[in-house]
Amino acid sequence: MTRLISRTGSRAWLLDETPKTRTQAVWGRRYRIWLGLRSNPLALIGLVTVLLVLAISLCAPLLTHYHPGDQDLANRLAKPSALHLLGTDELGRDTYSRILYGGRITLGMVIVVVAIVAPLGLLIGCVAGYAGGLVDRILMRITDVFLAFPRLILALAFVAALKPGIESAILAIALTAWPPYARLARAETMQVRGTDYIAACRLTGATPARIVMRHIMPLCVPSLVVRVTLDMSSIIITAASLGFLGMGAQPPSPEWGAMIATARRFLFSEWWVPLIPAIAIFVTSLAFNFLGDGLRDVLDPKER
Template identity: 60%
Template sequence: MASARAWLLADSPTSRLQANLGRLYRITGMLLRNPLAAVGAAIVLALVLTAIFAPWIAPYSPVGQSLQDRLLPPSAEHLMGTDELGRDIYSRVIYGSQITLTIVLLVAVIAAPVGLVIGAIAGYFGGWIDRALMGITDIFLSMPKLILALAFVAALGPGINNAIIAIAITAWPAYARISRAETLTFRNSEFIDAVRLQGGSPARIIVRHVLPLCTSSMIIRVTLDMAGIILTAAGLGFIGLGAQPPLPEWGAMISRGRTFILDQWWVATMPGFAIILVSLGFCFLGDGLRDVLDPKQGDKG
């Protein structure tokens, strides 16, 4: 164990693999020393494991109805009670983690790369290209995300796939702004000039040198935005424009449970608690990653 740790923390790595593993080891250690970041990482890990092993964790089917068991309070048999159709809320919350994880991952995979590339191109070339791309970005940023997502979902039609597309369309401008700001700080640096003198094309410089340098800031922003993505998806589900019945989406579950909020509080409270917990987990993890990956924070420390 000691030799492995010494190999990971070597001041002069002998390979790129050793350097990357050493950096990952240091980042993990710094995250674990941050209590809130460790809690956030544990919540996110629990979400991932719950989504993967949902069929084995959930005691009941998420869509199976039992009208004789409708609106039962939390008990040993039904940990979170049952809804108006007799469905086990705990099982539906467990399966709902799959939908939530799918939404945040797909939105991140779609929006972050698009914003990263657009911002890098605008920052590197400048001039009219920068003004045109940032003008489009500012148009999207000028409108509230939820309202813009509602407009796109209304145009595309209700459904989880259209909700993912709508949320991704509203999420990319923030990443473009961050990427452009990062690119402006080093586009005239000596190492960029050296690559140009070696005959590197703008496309090669952007892909091989600019985008990797923007990755750390992008990871931080994506992690922090996960909570907002979850809340936007839940909002769309709440008004019936997201995942459609009988899918156990948390926002839609809250919408159906609001009718019983005074007498059968658990129907809406349990999925709401799941949304709050997962959102806090991503916020805590994002704050921890910002402290670890942001060199400016490191300089202050």
């Protein structure tokens, strides 16, 4: 009974419409976001799947006793069995362990790309939207140049100019992925730069840099989070495509795209070898799409 009362009191504290402290307001907003996600089955499935993929990738050494590079030519192209849960590839390497370790590479590339492009696009868009005039025109024309090329084609050009590898693939994807975030941040900034809230900041003597960094950029973060989550799937597919084309992670690295590239000739005979990494890419991309749709419903006021 005491536990129930405590739980009810905590819920009332989180859902209070007039929070007494900043901490209460922050945790109240987080709790409402969680309630919104929990009420959306697809978003909840996406969240659980993303967390599960991240967890099994991080815990790969604990979940398999095979090393992803260990070869067993006598047992090559083996069917899924108790010894090899997802079979083996053309060199006798355990596919299950390669999928787990490959998740580290693919998701690691995605996380690094997002860590680069989200702040960069947010900063460029907010500066362009708040400054206006010549600064806005220059930054947006540069953005339009990058948007004029298909992302994969432009990424291939950047990788070809450098050298194939994970670092080059990350840099290439980052250089091609930031323009949509800049356009979104600029649109959000232009909506709020003329509000009384921003005018009051100017009257207090705040510099343009402080207004952009402390007041405008935080207002753009919710929309940016939604866009980043929805873009995760396209970044995963781009990273896997570069690996498939030989421009990303190089063999024998257990990257999902590279695994499909080396196993594609077995599609009509030992079909499980190329199909399993393809399923991993599909499930992870779909999970991020489900999660992004749910976050958009919760965070975007126009969707309410």
